[in-house]
Amino acid sequence: MPAPLLPRSLQIIIPLLAMLLLPMAAGAKEPPIATGKMLGDTCASCHGTQGKSFDEYMPSLAGIDRQQLILAMQDYRADRRASVVMNRVAKGYNDREIEAIADYFSKIK
Amino acid sequence: MTMTRRELIKALGGLGALALTDAPALAKSRSKKAHVVIVGGGIGGATAAKYLRLAAPGARITLIDPTRRFVTCLRSNDVAVGHMTLDDITFTYDALRTKYRANIIHDRVIGFDPDKKTVQMDAGGKLGYDKLIVSPGIDFIYGDVEGYSREAATTSMPHAWKAGPQTLLLKKQLEAMPQGGTFLMVSPPNPFRCPPGPYERASLVAEWFQKHNPKAKVVILDHKDAFTKDGPFKKAWERLYGYNSDNSMIEWIPAAQGGKPLRVDAANRTVIAGAGSFQADVVNYIAPQRAGTIAFRMGLTNREGWCPVNRRTFESEIVKDVFVIGDAAIADAMPKSGYSANSQAKVAVQAIADQLAGKTPGEPSMINVCYSLAGQDYGVSIADIFKVVDNRIVKLPASGVSPITDSPAQPLLEAVYQRNWHRTFANDCFA
Amino acid sequence: MYLSETPMMTKISPLLAALCLGLATPALASDTKTSAPTLEWDSAELEQALAHVAQGNPEEGQRLHHYLYCSACHGTDGNSPSRNWPSLTGQKPDYVMKTLLDYKQNMRRDHYRKANLMTQVAQLLDTRQMADLAAFYARQPAPVVPPQTNHKLAKQGARLAQQGDDKRGIAACSGCHGEKGESGITPDTPALAGQTPEYFIQSMKMYKSGMRTSDVGGVMRMFAQPLKDSEIVALAHYYASLGNAQASARLAQTEAR
Numbered sequence: 038m039p040a041p042l043l044p045r046s047l048q049i050i051i052p053l054l055a056m057l058l059l060p061m062a063a064g065a066k067e068p069p070i071a072t073g074k075m076l077g078d079t080c081a082s083c084h085g086t087q088g089k090s091f092d093e094y095m096p097s098l099a100g101i102d103r104q105q106l107i108l109a110m111q112d113y114r115a116d117r118r119a120s121v122v123m124n125r126v127a128k129g130y131n132d133r134e135i136e137a138i139a140d141y142f143s144k145i146k
Numbered sequence: 147m148t149m150t151r152r153e154l155i156k157a158l159g160g161l162g163a164l165a166l167t168d169a170p171a172l173a174k175s176r177s178k179k180a181h182v183v184i185v186g187g188g189i190g191g192a193t194a195a196k197y198l199r200l201a202a203p204g205a206r207i208t209l210i211d212p213t214r215r216f217v218t219c220l221r222s223n224d225v226a227v228g229h230m231t232l233d234d235i236t237f238t239y240d241a242l243r244t245k246y247r248a249n250i251i252h253d254r255v256i257g258f259d260p261d262k263k264t265v266q267m268d269a270g271g272k273l274g275y276d277k278l279i280v281s282p283g284i285d286f287i288y289g290d291v292e293g294y295s296r297e298a299a300t301t302s303m304p305h306a307w308k309a310g311p312q313t314l315l316l317k318k319q320l321e322a323m324p325q326g327g328t329f330l331m332v333s334p335p336n337p338f339r340c341p342p343g344p345y346e347r348a349s350l351v352a353e354w355f356q357k358h359n360p361k362a363k364v365v366i367l368d369h370k371d372a373f374t375k376d377g378p379f380k381k382a383w384e385r386l387y388g389y390n391s392d393n394s395m396i397e398w399i400p401a402a403q404g405g406k407p408l409r410v411d412a413a414n415r416t417v418i419a420g421a422g423s424f425q426a427d428v429v430n431y432i433a434p435q436r437a438g439t440i441a442f443r444m445g446l447t448n449r450e451g452w453c454p455v456n457r458r459t460f461e462s463e464i465v466k467d468v469f470v471i472g473d474a475a476i477a478d479a480m481p482k483s484g485y486s487a488n489s490q491a492k493v494a495v496q497a498i499a500d501q502l503a504g505k506t507p508g509e510p511s512m513i514n515v516c517y518s519l520a521g522q523d524y525g526v527s528i529a530d531i532f533k534v535v536d537n538r539i540v541k542l543p544a545s546g547v548s549p550i551t552d553s554p555a556q557p558l559l560e561a562v563y564q565r566n567w568h569r570t571f572a573n574d575c576f577a
Numbered sequence: 578m579y580l581s582e583t584p585m586m587t588k589i590s591p592l593l594a595a596l597c598l599g600l601a602t603p604a605l606a607s608d609t610k611t612s613a614p615t616l617e618w619d620s621a622e623l624e625q626a627l628a629h630v631a632q633g634n635p636e637e638g639q640r641l642h643h644y645l646y647c648s649a650c651h652g653t654d655g656n657s658p659s660r661n662w663p664s665l666t667g668q669k670p671d672y673v674m675k676t677l678l679d680y681k682q683n684m685r686r687d688h689y690r691k692a693n694l695m696t697q698v699a700q701l702l703d704t705r706q707m708a709d710l711a712a713f714y715a716r717q718p719a720p721v722v723p724p725q726t727n728h729k730l731a732k733q734g735a736r737l738a739q740q741g742d743d744k745r746g747i748a749a750c751s752g753c754h755g756e757k758g759e760s761g762i763t764p765d766t767p768a769l770a771g772q773t774p775e776y777f778i779q780s781m782k783m784y785k786s787g788m789r790t791s792d793v794g795g796v797m798r799m800f801a802q803p804l805k806d807s808e809i810v811a812l813a814h815y816y817a818s819l820g821n822a823q824a825s826a827r828l829a830q831t832e833a834r
Contacts, residue, residue, distance in 0.1 A: 069509045070509060070511075071508060071509040071510060071511035072508055072509070075492070075493075075496055075508060075509065075510065075511050076511050078197070078489075078492040078511075079489060079492075079511050079512065079513040079531070081492075081574050082485055082488050082489065082513065082515070082570075082571055082574050083515060083567060083570055083571065084570070085570060085573065085574065086196075086200075086573070086574050087200075090570055090573075094562070094563060094566040094567075094570075094694060095566065095567075095570060095661075096650075096659030096660065096661045096662070097659075097660060097661065100660075100725070101658075101659065101660065102658075102723075102724035102725060104724070105658040105659075105724060106658070108658065109652075109658045109659075112653045117653055118643075118648045118649070118652070118653040119643035119644070119646050119648045119649060120646060120648065120649035121527075121548075121556060121559045121560055121563060121646055121649055122515060122527055122529050122560075122563065123649065125529040125530075125544075125545040125546060126513075126515065126529050126531065126545065128531075128542065128544035128545050129513070129529075129530065129531020129542045129544070129545050130531065134511075523697075553644050553645060553646070554645075554701050555644070555645040555646050555698060555701055556646065558697060558698070558701070559646055559649070559694075559698070562693065562694050562697055566693075
């Protein structure tokens with residue numbers, strides 16, 4: 038296999054690139070997930086932009102306690118807590134995604 | 147792993163920028179200069195304008211739509227049966243203009259130069275863009291069945307599938323029906339806007355008949371053999387309208403039983419299908435659909451009449467730096483719904499913000515939650531979360547349609563939620 | 578008859594009144610389900626209405642909690658995890674029963690509007706089911722301290738709650754709601770310990786403005802009148818802080834992750 042024809046500067050940077058990519062490779066077993074914001078935006082269509090919607094029906098998620106939200110989603114997903122829609126919605130998110138959603142909303146004032 | 151030299155330089159370019167500068171500052175400075183133009187101010191376009199501002203405080207945002215107010219198709223069936231007014235489902239662009247500082251231009255796009263990255267407006271001249279979002283919605287195919295025409299659609303056979311004057315026309319015809327008459331609906335072939343919409347409309351019309359025209363009937367001629375939420379819908383029809391009994395107020399004729407329309411006699415309000423000739427007092431002919439005309443004019447459609455996009459970003463597969471969202475986009479498992487358009491707008495915004503910041507667009511996540519009314523106090527819903535796998539949008543298997551239960555609270559709460567949801571959802575798009 | 582007409586409030590929907598099965602015959606027949614809350618409780622009539630509470634079956638209540646989707650909002654066991662809605666665990670059965678009757682009779686407002694959701698859901702319940710639900714919630718320990726409780730504010734609220742303010746004619750809340758907010762002395766004084774502070778604030782503001790009229794004899798409307806908004810907030814956090822200090826085992830487990 039012939040040596041790659043690269044400028045010297047790039048040859049120096051390659052190890053750096055490898056180092057930066059390494060964590061991604063290590064995490065390759067787990068598929069990538071969307072950011073907490075991207076995931077949280079899927080909630081916003083019902084729970085209000087940035088989770089702000091105090092009213093009789095949909096709870097505001099902005100500023101919600103992180104653990105409370107995780108527990109609620111786990112209960113909905115496992116059908117421990119009956120609900121009209123949230124059981125089905127919660128089944129669409131894995132543990133890491135639920136934690137990312139909880140991180141995102143718990144930090145919004 | 148091999149990399150072409152070009153790819154490598156590109157990758158390093160991105161990393162170099164990250165290493166040398168403060169990434170958020172970079173994002174800010176680039177988005178400041180960036181001009182994002184949005185064509186189409188429906189659910190998708192409005193959501194995009196709002197969320198773009200939230201993601202890129204410094205960006206220039208322009209939204210172009212010929213109309214000054216937007217009427218949501220959502221809940222327009224309630225308007226057709228008089229439970230709501232057109233005003234209740236009409237929204238303005240005021241908040242997008244003032245709160246989210248989008249430049250709103252009421253004009254028509256008549257030309258497009260993808261190389262120079264400009265759009266030509268009818269009255270307002272040329273506008274350059276860095277990124278263009280097109281949210282074209284749908285238009286109708288009039289020529290597929292003999293006798294059906296655009297003219298028929300505006301007179302004797304309204305579709306009422308874009309909310310507004312058509313909705314009121316259908317309402318008027320419904321109210322003018324003789325006692326014991328027939329309301330005939332033609333439900334379109336897939337794919338089409340709002341898959342549960344025809345069946346919600348049939349339900350609400352049947353409920354209206356119970357009060358105002360108790361011997362009248364709804365007949366649905368269908369291009370299909372199945373429809374979304376058909377399980378809970380049919381259960382609701384059984385419970386509320388005698389479906390599957392001799393006195394059923396709703397008759398559904400699927401394609402397999404000759405439901406597909408073959409010919410239309412518009413003047414006599416008659417639809418000829420395999421199952422026979424159906425003369426009715428009101429014919430609600432919901433025509434087959436394609437991407438909105440603007441998408442064709444801009445060259446964004448494929449042979450089937452829809453817009454192919456990269457599923458992770460909603461960037462057009464035909465024209466670079468142009469993003470197509472909403473009903474017109476090909477989104478695989480995602481239905482053509484307002485909720486989908488709202489969700490896709492957020493994905494496109496993330497991709498644009500990332501691209502403008504010199505980053506690879508992040509992982510997308512999409513959702514569709516849709517409530518329909520089978521009666522004023524009886525809702526059915528579907529809830530799905532979507533991911534992209536191998537450039538296809540797939541839905542996660544565990545979610546889906548409302549279960550059929552014997553709890554009286556379930557359909558009641560779904561109806562209560564539906565009403566509230568319209569308000570919350572419209573706020574997420576327009577306020 | 579268990580609902581009394583007050584001079585300024587005269588209308589009740591015959592449908593709604595008729596739905597109060599086995600309890601009463603409607604006082605007055607008139608129109609519209611959508612009009613403002615129109616009736617007030619008379620304490621003797623309330624007592625009569627609550628006679629069924631004792632027959633509540635907590636097992637059946639637990640089933641109904643899920644079957645009727647109460648759990649969707651009020652939490653897996655009635656301990657509400659959101660900031661919109663009240664926790665119901667450890668509540669006095671009389672008070673839960675009264676509240677459900679309030680809703681069924683269209684007497685309640687929530688979130689500064691006519692209560693819509695609970696008013697409709699309550700139509701599905703007969704008095705036996707209300708008693709069952711009340712028994713289920715009462716059987717469980719009081720709510721845990723809500724995570725959003727501000728303990729600094731709680732300290733500010735403590736004095737007012739325990740001693741009131743003679744100069745301004747404010748009675749001590751503890752006089753009716755218990756030393757630790759554990760329970761009230763009459764059927765319409767709820768336990769307050771561990772209650773969601775946002776819900777507490779909303780309720781008090783609606784009493785203060787006269788928007789909420791479900792209190793017998795207008796007592797809470799009177800007590801809320803002299804309170805400043807900042808005092809209401811402090812009281813809310815004080816009562817929230819009196820919840821069970823121990824987080825539920827499952828919540829603790831999640832926190833450890």
